[in-house]
Amino acid sequence: MTEVIDYHSLFIGGDWVKPESDKTITVVSASTEEVIGTVPEASEKDVDRAVDAARAAFDDPKGWSTWPVSQRAEAMRRLASALESRSAEIVHRVSSQNGMPLIIGQQLEAVFPAVLLRYYADLIENASFEESRPGLFGGNTLVRREPIGVVGAIVPWNFPQALAAFKLAPALAAGCTVVIKPSPETVLDSFILAEAIAESGIPHGVVNIVPGGREIGAFLVAHSKVDKIAFTGSTAAGRSIAEVCGRLLRPVTLELGGKSAAIILDDADLAGSLENLFGACLLNNGQACYLGTRVLAPRSRYDEIVDVFTGFVGALKVGDPLDPTTQVGPLVSARQRERVEGYIAKGKNDGGRVTTGGGRPKDRDKGWFVEPTVFADVDNSTTIAQEEIFGPVLSVIPYGDLDDAIRIANDVDYGLGGSVWTADADRGLDVARRVHTGTFGINAYLPDPTAPFGGIKASGLGRELGPEGLAAYQLTKSVYLDK
Missing domain, CATH: 3.40.605.10 (Aldehyde Dehydrogenase; Chain A, domain 1)
Structure with a gap:
């Protein structure tokens, strides 16, 4: 322009x-x-x-x-x-x-x-x-x-x-x-x-x-x-x-608003799902209400899943939104960037471990950019797991068995979106039926014009x-x- x-x-x-x-x-x-x-x-x-x-x-x-x-x-x-x-x-x-x-x-x-x-x-x-x-x-x-x-x-x-x-x-x-x-x-x-x-x-x-x-x-x-x-x-x-x-x-x-959960089951093929995970968790620089910004990972695969998300998110191209190769652009305003940076600081203070991102891109001296950020070792009771951040910030939260994953997914004030990632469609559908939310995806998430879209609770x-x-x-x- x-x-x-x-x-x-x-x-x-x-x-x-x-x-x-x-x-x-x-x-x-x-x-x-x-x-x-x-x-x-x-x-x-x-x-x-x-x-x-x-x-x-x-x-x-x-x-x-x-x-x-x-x-x-x-x-x-x-x-x-x-x-x-x-x-x-x-x-x-x-x-x-x-x-x-x-x-x-x-x-x-x-x-x-x-x-x-x-x-x-x-x-x-x-x-x-x-x-x-x-x-x-x-x-x-x-x-x-x-x-x-x-x-x-x-x-x-x-x-x-x-x-x-x-x-x-x-x-x-x-x-x-x-x-x-x-x-x-x-x-x-x-x-x-x-x-x-x-x-x-x-x-x-x-x-x-x-x-x-x-x-x-x-x-x-x-x-x-x-x-x-x-x-x-x-x-x-x-x-x-x-x-x-x-x-x-x-x-x-x-x-x-939303604070949706992306539930990774123990049989999920993450390597083959990265494009869909991006759409479900980080679309539009994290500025979408339905995004699965809480990534729930089984303890048996927790370190592996943290590593996958760290490598995937850390490799995203941050830059000019008008560049067709850019995957993550700036936030909408200086005020929004301050809000997101405040949550990142809070997440660190509450014991979260930043595995990638956490600051501003060093090669961008203009624009309201924040590095795509992944937190590990996050408890679902912490602020960054409970409140909507509206920026490119993911929290990877461990769970025990499937009942524990459902409990964590439902343990927020919101209920707009959510997703489950699994090789077994029947298991995915069972999870979808148990999560309290208005919309849900199995191995992908994208609202369709023919399907009702909206939330429950807050x-x-x-x-x-x-x-x-x-x-x-x-x-x-x-x-x-x-x-």
Whole structure:
């Protein structure tokens, strides 16, 4: 990115409009620490305008929510194509902003949004939104699934386009209208999304984008004309949002933090699983909520497994996220690096042994880099084993028998992801059934568009993806018929 990208308008009501204030968000490269762009920072008045536009678009008797399913689906496919035509620039902006390695962005940020839009377009064309049920007291009941209304979608910085699509695609499919609030760390890519929406022919006001920080997010959550909130982010922020939505009796989907376990069984072939282990434990510089950052290893193979992870992690290429050979880039911000370094220091103080990493790369004098780090001799009760670090830090924790491994895996406040690594698929499935979590992988981990994704305990409420993700944007209405 050789030039600073400046935007001066907001995408509200299907038009590029002048913001209500002169405040801006300055975007800084995670790898160079240089300014790479500025965008307007939405004010509360801008959010009012966006919600009003979404409300009007939803309430329009001939608007998006009333369009035939085939017509909505076709518009969603046009949006998918518009995003695909811009995928290279989207990935370039995302990687420049948050440090995501280009190779990861090309697999996820460039692909997932279009895949989800087409998946939900196909799903609604083949689904029935009305069902007739015979009643026990005579007559019948017509059960209808209707769009929930105006959705406030709050998107994090780690996978800004993919996680926006987690919300946008099913909401559009259901017939809802949306106000998206991107994270201030990753706003430049959201303007490309706006351009694609404008090109797609989706009606004015159906999708609106208001960049801003926590205060604007809180204002959107509590807005009187919003019908549902969909949020991905930290557990602390999710609890606050849940409190507001609970008081307002407002539906909410929360995809929050994680501290998942990657359980290595005694028969696992680690040498043949390194690529999948990277995706399950260290993807996106460790900045993914579902990652298995607690590696549970049987005592009988503990030293061997520590050595495998030490060699594997220590050999990862750290560097410029725009270099296609980079495997680990910088963290998203100086504040995030300080947070991760604080956990590394805590891990050392609590008796953990660093086998690789633990500091900053010596060949990088710019950027918010942290060396990929492995801790050995970690007890599951320690801070680095219990709290979400959100960086490239793994803890290898020993266990005795399989029951002990399950106990350790479940002994955290979170329950979002997890995995098991074994040569025996039946043993793996038995482990999957016993770990208390919303999602789980056997010898790999990657969320699929067709499968519900979400957590339990401190990892959230509700599900995204799959038919369940569509249902989260629908209301159920019963119509009682006498005959």
